[in-house]
Amino acid sequence: MAIKVGDTAPDFTLLSQNNSSVSLKDFRGQAVVLYFYPKDDTPGCTAESCAFRDQYEVFKTTSAEIIGVSGDSPESHQKFATKYQLPFTLLSDKGDQVRNLYGATAAFGLFPGRVTYVIDQQGVVRYIFDSMFNFKGHVEEALKTLQQIAAG
Secondary structure (H helix, E strand, O other): OOOOOOOEOOOOEEEEOOOOEEEHHHHOOOEEEEEEOOOOOOHHHHHHHHHHHHOHHHHHHOOEEEEEEEOOOHHHHHHHHHHOOOOOEEEEOHHHHHHHHHOOOOEOOOEOOOEEEEEOOOOEEEEEEEOOOOHHHHHHHHHHHHHHHHHO
16 A cells, blocks of 8 residues: 555665665654665666755755665665765665555556655655656655745
8 A cells, every 4th residue: 555645654674875774763853855766877766866966955954854765785875875976875675665665666567666755754744756757856846845844
């Protein structure tokens, strides 16, 4: 069952690009932009991740943290983050358990989907953006939602 706007975001723990365990509950009290993407170092995923990187300082002004999730290994994430100077956490979801938990499943039935969730300080999903090809839209919509949350 896919997560919907208004649902409490399910907690999870995954390994980061630094091989450390990261749990969603570690970020309670701050907003989180949780984006699922298909694969490290592919054209669309690189464009999306670099768009998040390029707006990272703006996201920080909303007190939000950005977390990227794919099925790639922590080692692959480390190379990807280093190559593109990504300043945020990337998590390894081997077996797509968290992806499936959130309902960010296969696009076109062929490969992992590209879905972004904006989660507020209380852990409630406030916005979901699901688009395989509008890479920058994930960033723009997440930022717009966070600014609306901040404005009350």
